[in-house]
Structures are given as structure tokens and as C-alpha cells.
Amino acid sequence: MTLIETKLVVVGAGPGGYAAAFYAADKGMPAILVEQDQRLGGVCLNRGCIPSKAYLHAAKLVSEARDSTFRGITFGPPQLDLAKMRLWKESILEKLGQGIAGLAQRRKVQVMHGRGYFEDSQTLRVETAQGQQFVRFEHALVAVGSKAALPRAFDLGNPRIMTSNEALQLEDVPERLLIIGGGYIGMELGTVYAALGSRVFVIEAMDTILKGADPDLVSPVLKYAQKNFQQMRVSTRVQSMATRHKQIEVVVEGGGQTLTELYDRVLICVGRSPNGEDLGLENTRVERDDKGFIKVNERQQTADPAIGAIGDIVGGALLAHKAHKEARIAIEVLAGEHSTSQDIIIPAVVFTDPEVAWCGVTEAEARDRGLSFEVAKFPWTASGRALTFDRPDGMTKLVIEPETERILGVGISGQGAGELIAEGVLAMEMGATARDLAECIHPHPTLSETIMECAESFYGSATHSISRRKPPAE
Numbered sequence: 001m002t003l004i005e006t007k008l009v010v011v012g013a014g015p016g017g018y019a020a021a022f023y024a025a026d027k028g029m030p031a032i033l034v035e036q037d038q039r040l041g042g043v044c045l046n047r048g049c050i051p052s053k054a055y056l057h058a059a060k061l062v063s064e065a066r067d068s069t070f071r072g073i074t075f076g077p078p079q080l081d082l083a084k085m086r087l088w089k090e091s092i093l094e095k096l097g098q099g100i101a102g103l104a105q106r107r108k109v110q111v112m113h114g115r116g117y118f119e120d121s122q123t124l125r126v127e128t129a130q131g132q133q134f135v136r137f138e139h140a141l142v143a144v145g146s147k148a149a150l151p152r153a154f155d156l157g158n159p160r161i162m163t164s165n166e167a168l169q170l171e172d173v174p175e176r177l178l179i180i181g182g183g184y185i186g187m188e189l190g191t192v193y194a195a196l197g198s199r200v201f202v203i204e205a206m207d208t209i210l211k212g213a214d215p216d217l218v219s220p221v222l223k224y225a226q227k228n229f230q231q232m233r234v235s236t237r238v239q240s241m242a243t244r245h246k247q248i249e250v251v252v253e254g255g256g257q258t259l260t261e262l263y264d265r266v267l268i269c270v271g272r273s274p275n276g277e278d279l280g281l282e283n284t285r286v287e288r289d290d291k292g293f294i295k296v297n298e299r300q301q302t303a304d305p306a307i308g309a310i311g312d313i314v315g316g317a318l319l320a321h322k323a324h325k326e327a328r329i330a331i332e333v334l335a336g337e338h339s340t341s342q343d344i345i346i347p348a349v350v351f352t353d354p355e356v357a358w359c360g361v362t363e364a365e366a367r368d369r370g371l372s373f374e375v376a377k378f379p380w381t382a383s384g385r386a387l388t389f390d391r392p393d394g395m396t397k398l399v400i401e402p403e404t405e406r407i408l409g410v411g412i413s414g415q416g417a418g419e420l421i422a423e424g425v426l427a428m429e430m431g432a433t434a435r436d437l438a439e440c441i442h443p444h445p446t447l448s449e450t451i452m453e454c455a456e457s458f459y460g461s462a463t464h465s466i467s468r469r470k471p472p473a474e
Helices: 015-026 042-047 049-066 082-106 184-196 215-228 320-334 363-368 384-388 417-429 434-439 449-458
Strands: 002-011 031-035 110-113 115-120 123-128 131-142 146-148 176-180 199-203 231-233 236-244 247-254 257-263 265-268 272-274 307-309 348-350 356-360 374-379 395-400 407-413
Touching: 002 015, 015 031, 015 042, 015 082, 015 320, 031 131, 042 049, 042 082, 049 082, 049 184, 110 123, 131 320, 176 184, 176 257, 184 199, 184 215, 184 348, 199 236, 215 231, 215 356, 215 395, 215 407, 247 265, 307 320, 348 417, 356 417, 363 395, 363 407, 374 449, 395 434, 395 449, 407 417, 407 449, 417 449, 434 449
Parallel strands: 002 031, 002 131, 031 110, 131 307, 176 199, 176 265, 199 231
Antiparallel strands: 115 123, 123 131, 146 272, 236 247, 247 257, 348 356, 356 407, 374 395, 395 407
């Protein structure tokens, strides 16, 4: 038996876990990073954010080539080599994984590949290929993430029924693909498969897709889906599924009808569940909620003084950048610094076509909470830059507190929205007002101008749009 002692052990090497171990090392805190997979980076790098964005880029190229005829540029039909596409995607993942491993080595963070299991509140057993090793720690940080949910009723043991993990392997392009779930994962992967040639059908149990985003921001995505997907159905539920020869038979109910349909593949995108099982947490004082997420306070501390937790395993927004921020908070707390997750601004981005991004309070949330607010909007039909690449289907909006003119929320729908939303986060973190944004010079012609002109429209003075004028303050 090998016993290793350390100040900190981090279980899970995703965006939260490796960020925590690296930050601890930067602060002079010895750290060990434990990860089951041979490649670091977690779900985000290996089975989520990065591979999906690689395929979305490929889908964008196919769509742009197809739609360029009216510009006077005509391409032949795309020839897809899925094996080569997978190798290209894998090369990106390998490059990033090697980069993380190299950074760990340079920071002298010890990486242990194996499954971690808490023997007690001070001991972690790691089952490696070389045998069991035991880590005695002062502090532990759980960052084991989440996995794609697969309800038992849908788990037929048939490879034609996929989660996002299998969908991102891109083994084939099914002729008829059913996606169950109109959230961000379902809509992003639907965009990929539709561009590559699948007839995509989406079923969503709720009355709208992309729940959580304002309807006016979702509207362009819905229009794209209605044009490029075979069918979009909301307020519709799957009653049952069964294997029928080389297809999946699906019974759906919606709009007062019950239909039986056949699909070549079915993609289940109904959420994610925490990886909290088989960790030995029951041998510690760590508490979990009824969904299996670890309970933490605003300092990322659990009920066990020796163990903290970050990222998807603690619930909330299951986002890589949230995990990264929580990693820094947790390490700063261990270093004796004041740090908290209270009132932090976490942006959300959906990489559909067009993209949707928002931060702070949405218009719907402001209304539900009874806040005093006003909304300023700037349509991308008035953006010269958006017109140059034929994407005037976007919009920028600000949710503003009338009394102080402080920015309460920012929402953007359009190509590149995910890159633009960072300005909204900065504005909110700095306590900026609409006047601050309106008076900051933005380069022309860019999409970032839409944020400036949106703020100007609050005062009725946007150059490229007509809007009501805000009465001067008394």
C-alpha cells in the first residue's frame, strides 16, 4: 500500500478541477489532481463543450457554402468524410489535453489517473492501473462533474438511442433523427446534424425551447430551426420507445394526438445528473440534496470542514466557466482570503444558429420578481456589420433600472453573441450604467456597436434606429 500526504487533493480534472489544482500551486499550496480518464479536461474538453463547438464550426462551413449562391459564389455539394472529421476533432482534444498535462507538470501538480473514493474525511483511495494508492489530505475538493441523463424508460440497450456522448462520436448521419429535449444541448446538436444532412425532428415537453432565455432572443433560433429542421414540436411528450428492426419506434403525445413514428436514431437531451455515486461521500460529512448534488455554501464549503466542492456536482448552472470561477473561490478560501460566490455574474451562451447569450437578470425574471425596469433594444437589421455577412437576424437588449440607469441584465441573439456577452458581464461587474455604455466609443463596423447603440436607444439617441426618448431627469 502506498500512502501519499498532501495539503490538497482535487478529485476530477475538468475545467473546475484542474483550474483549482493549478491555482493552488500558483499560491504555493501542494496539490494532487485525481482523474479517471487518461486525458485531462473532463466532460467539457472530451465529451462536451469543445467537440460540440468543433462540429458546430464544420456545420457552419457547410451552411455558408450552401447559402452563398446569391453572393455570386457557387460550391458543389459537400462531400463528407466522417472518419476524417472525427480525426480532426480528436486532434483538437488531444492538443488541449496535452496542454493541460504540460501545465500540470510545469506547476508541479501531481496527476494520479484512477478512480477516487473517500475512505473518510482525511483519506482518499485511488484505484489506479498500478494498484490502490491512498492519499492523506488536509483538504479535498470534489469536482467530478455531471453526466448526460438517460431515463430508464428510454434505456433500451440499443446503440441507436444516444446521449450527447455518442452523438459527438459522429459515427454516421442518420436519415431521420429524433431529438428529445429542446434545451441548449439538443438544439446545438440538432444544428450540427441538420447541416450534415439529417432530417431532424425535435420534441420538447415544455411550451418553448431554450427555457430560461427571453422569448425575443429565442425567436431567431426558432425561425432557423423551423426552416432547417424537419419538425419542431413543443408541449409534446414521448410515451414509449421500442426497437423495430433497424429503427426506433416512438410513441409521442401532443396537441391532443398520440402518434407512432419510426426514426433511425434517437438523441436523448433531457438534462444532466451529478456524478456523486461511488465516491464514498457517505464516509464523510458531506451532504447531498434529493437530486444528488452536493450542498455547498457561498464559499464552496460542504458540511465537512475538510471537503469542498465545485462545478456541476454542486448544481446550479452546469457551465464550465462557473466551475472555473468556483475553483478560484474555493482556493482563495483555503488560502485564508475573503472570497464568495454571492452576486457573481455568470453568463449563459447557447451555440445554436444564431447564438443566444445573456447575463444578469432577464426581462422575464425582472417581471417575475416585480423589479422596476425598462428594456432597450437594438435590432441587427440596423447593423452594417451584420448585413455584411448576411446575418441581420440578431438583436441586442439591455434590462435597465430606471432610477439609477444601472444595467441589470444584457441579452444578445445573433452570430457571435457568445463573444459579445463578455462586455455585458464586465459592465455589470463594474456597476456600469446605460450612460457609461453609450459614451464608450465602439469600433465601426463591428457587432459590438450594437451594445453602444442599444444603450443610446434608451435615451432616444441611437444613430441607426428610431426609439422613444427618455425624459430628462429632474
